[in-house]
Amino acid sequence: MSESDHTDITPENVPAPTGEVQQVGVRHGMFGVHGTGDTSGYGGLTRAISYPGEAQRPYGGWYDEVADALEAAVRDGGLEVAAPRVVIHRGEITFHVRREDLPVVAKLLRDDERLRFEFCSGVSGVHYPEDTGRELHAVYHLLSMTHNRRIRLEVTAPDADPHIPSIVAVYPTNDWHERETFDMFGIVFDGHPALTRILMPDDWPGHPQRKDYPLGGIPVEYKGGTVPPPDQRRSYN
Amino acid sequence: MSTDQDLYAGSSDTTEGRVFTVTGQDWDSIVEGLSEEADERIVVNMGPQHPSTHGVLRLILELEGETVTEARCGIGYLHTGIEKNMEFRSWTQGVTFCTRMDYLSPFYNEATYVLGVERLLDIEDQVPEKAQVMRVLLMELNRISSHLVCIATGGMEIGALTVMTIGFRERELVLDLFELITGLRMNHAFIRPGGVAQDLPPGALDEIRGFVALMRKRLPEYADLCNANPIFKARLEGVGHLDLEGCLALGLSGPPLRAAGYPWDLRKTQPYCGYETYDFDVQTWDTADAYGRFRVRLAEMWESLRIIEQAADRLARLDGAPVMVADKKIAWPSQLAVGNDGMGNSLDHIRHIMGESMEALIHHFKLVTEGFRVPAGQAYVPIESPRGELGAHVVSDGGTRPFRAHFRDPSFTNLQATSVMSEGGMVADVIVAIASIDPVMGGVDR
Numbered sequence: 001m002s003e004s005d006h007t008d009i010t011p012e013n014v015p016a017p018t019g020e021v022q023q024v025g026v027r028h029g030m031f032g033v034h035g036t037g038d039t040s041g042y043g044g045l046t047r048a049i050s051y052p053g054e055a056q057r058p059y060g061g062w063y064d065e066v067a068d069a070l071e072a073a074v075r076d077g078g079l080e081v082a083a084p085r086v087v088i089h090r091g092e093i094t095f096h097v098r099r100e101d102l103p104v105v106a107k108l109l110r111d112d113e114r115l116r117f118e119f120c121s122g123v124s125g126v127h128y129p130e131d132t133g134r135e136l137h138a139v140y141h142l143l144s145m146t147h148n149r150r151i152r153l154e155v156t157a158p159d160a161d162p163h164i165p166s167i168v169a170v171y172p173t174n175d176w177h178e179r180e181t182f183d184m185f186g187i188v189f190d191g192h193p194a195l196t197r198i199l200m201p202d203d204w205p206g207h208p209q210r211k212d213y214p215l216g217g218i219p220v221e222y223k224g225g226t227v228p229p230p231d232q233r234r235s236y237n
Numbered sequence: 238m239s240t241d242q243d244l245y246a247g248s249s250d251t252t253e254g255r256v257f258t259v260t261g262q263d264w265d266s267i268v269e270g271l272s273e274e275a276d277e278r279i280v281v282n283m284g285p286q287h288p289s290t291h292g293v294l295r296l297i298l299e300l301e302g303e304t305v306t307e308a309r310c311g312i313g314y315l316h317t318g319i320e321k322n323m324e325f326r327s328w329t330q331g332v333t334f335c336t337r338m339d340y341l342s343p344f345y346n347e348a349t350y351v352l353g354v355e356r357l358l359d360i361e362d363q364v365p366e367k368a369q370v371m372r373v374l375l376m377e378l379n380r381i382s383s384h385l386v387c388i389a390t391g392g393m394e395i396g397a398l399t400v401m402t403i404g405f406r407e408r409e410l411v412l413d414l415f416e417l418i419t420g421l422r423m424n425h426a427f428i429r430p431g432g433v434a435q436d437l438p439p440g441a442l443d444e445i446r447g448f449v450a451l452m453r454k455r456l457p458e459y460a461d462l463c464n465a466n467p468i469f470k471a472r473l474e475g476v477g478h479l480d481l482e483g484c485l486a487l488g489l490s491g492p493p494l495r496a497a498g499y500p501w502d503l504r505k506t507q508p509y510c511g512y513e514t515y516d517f518d519v520q521t522w523d524t525a526d527a528y529g530r531f532r533v534r535l536a537e538m539w540e541s542l543r544i545i546e547q548a549a550d551r552l553a554r555l556d557g558a559p560v561m562v563a564d565k566k567i568a569w570p571s572q573l574a575v576g577n578d579g580m581g582n583s584l585d586h587i588r589h590i591m592g593e594s595m596e597a598l599i600h601h602f603k604l605v606t607e608g609f610r611v612p613a614g615q616a617y618v619p620i621e622s623p624r625g626e627l628g629a630h631v632v633s634d635g636g637t638r639p640f641r642a643h644f645r646d647p648s649f650t651n652l653q654a655t656s657v658m659s660e661g662g663m664v665a666d667v668i669v670a671i672a673s674i675d676p677v678m679g680g681v682d683r
Contacts, residue, residue, distance in 0.1 A: 027636070049634050051613045089614045090356050118485050121619065122650060124630040124643035139630060141617050141645070145485075145499075148506055152617065173488025176653050177645075199313040199682055209321055209641075230325040236607040236637045 122177035327608030339680030477670030491625025
């Protein structure tokens with residue numbers, strides 16, 4: 001993948017410590033049943049849901065090069081800091097970018113010769129209902145064919161104000177990808193040339209990939225019974 | 238001929254102008270109707286049920302005479318919510334869903350998802366060599382079958398029916414191999430987190446070698462039929478032109494990018510499944526048009542044959558090696574076998590869990606119903622599918638089911654180039670341009 005040798009353990013090549021983990025929720029019980037229905041004895045079990053935390057400098061390998069080049073480029077561009085939070089997990093680097101900075105950062109990532117991320121693999125939405133104030137995440141995967149590197153940008157928006165600037169002007173390929181993310185999550189990409197639904201019918205209510213999207217049950221022909229919707233069924237959690 | 242008598246081919250007046258509905262050979266009514274109108278500009282709505290649009294793709298074409306001035310795509314007719322469904326199934330069951338997305342290259346859907354899950358599990362180094370070789374073997378066989386369909390349907394759409402019949406004839410041979418190895422012609426769910434579902438059946442290597450030998454005889458037929466065929470070249474050359482800048486801006490990958498002259502192939506640049514150990518070349522062309530894409534696909538099938546031969550040699554050496562990760566907390570507990578009633582759990586395994594070991598039964602039950610937990614985080618491991626960069630953005634919250642799985646499908650992205658490839662050209666060239674993108678609507682709409 002990268003040019004670095006896997007057996008080379010000089011300090012700059014050792015992965016950075018991942019720092020503190022970021023707790024975003026709590027998991028209760030074992031079997032998805034709550035209240036009097038839970039006879040498993042595991043009802044009191046709680047486990048924290050935590051995501052990999054912020055990485056500490058030095059990141060190791062080419063990560064520092066990209067991070068340094070990005071910081072230098074944005075300072076020339078008038079911003080103070082490009083990515084307030086950087087996460088490295090399983091060999092993939094994620095830059096968490098403030099949403100108002102996204103178009104500037106994306107343009108620098110594409111154009112700066114030390115960065116040259118020419119290729120955007122589109123945007124993927126993720127809905128974290130328990131991540132209060134930053135429920136909606138838009139995740140961009142960028143590829144630098146010049147340097148053969150991949151990075152990830154992550155931008156968040158609260159449910160109450162689901163707006164993220166569009167980067168179609170920088171990466172025209174994101175046209176359909178942003179429409180899909182709008183369709184599925186309701187994230188409004190400001191500045192998109194024609195933000196309409198793309199996969200669901202034009203008059204569809206709601207945004208199906210959101211975690212709070214109501215799911216239907218299935219009626220069965222037995223004394224008016226129904227199979228409950230998948231998110232209310234008994235299941236492992 | 239009166240258009241009023243045909244229930245399905247009528248015309249009506251709207252505020253936008255006159256609307257004709259044409260379903261078959263009723264073009265006379267349009268010609269008649271248009272002669273009454275002074276305006277040359279018409280909007281043609283092609284599809285979503287049209288044999289030349291590669292599945293349920295709807296094209297909205299604005300025409301001046303026969304020249305396309307604006308081309309737009311309507312998609313979503315095959316949206317089945319696979320990504321949402323995967324959030325309510327275990328990590329292993331997710332394979333069963335995502336294999337159905339791009340139905341012409343099912344192994345690639347499985348592989349990119351499974352590679353993402355394995356990265357999150359941090360078991361990338363523990364997947365046995367034989368499983369990786371079998372993945373490569375199946376993916377390259379799949380590349381051949383997918384390119385054959387592309388060339389066959391592309392030929393059919395321009396009237397080259399022989400290309401269609403021989404294309405499907407060879408594809409059938411690949412599907413027979415899939416059936417022999419996985420038990421199914423499509424929807425295999427064969428590549429699983431930690432390895433593959435099952436070892437190679439006896440005799441499979443001979444069949445594969447026979448297939449390679451046969452393909453080496455048959456592939457030159459395509460070159461003979463098409464490469465220098467004046468009609469074929471006249472229809473394809475210079476059509477659907479998109480240069481390198483256009484490809485990168487619009488995110489095009491795969492054969493359209495390589496036909497623009499850029500040798501970008503993830504198997505070489507960011508290898509996975511051990512592709513760096515195989516000997517093959519990245520095929521390019523320099524015309525950036527539909528003809529170049531055809532030549533790239535044809536040449537790639539030869540390269541796939543080379544890889545398949547190398548994989549077969551390795552598999553002969555790896556007889557009896559494991560095909561699933563050794564970690565019992567992740568490895569699927571049962572082995573499949575062919576019984577009197579078809580493929581199912583092997584009788585040896587059933588005897589073991591039902592008759593010999595209660596612990597084995599509990600283990601089987603827990604792993605099959607509950608599944609394994611995947612550490613929280615996200616991963617994106619793209620692979621080179623026949624259509625370009627296919628990647629699964631896999632997000633886990635530490636549970637037994639995917640928190641989110643999003644597929645960056647190359648058909649979806651590449652289809653955006655329809656308008657730049659066909660505007661300013663003829664109506665007939667739109668079909669050629671789209672065929673050269675090779676979109677599969679199952680992958681576009683997911």
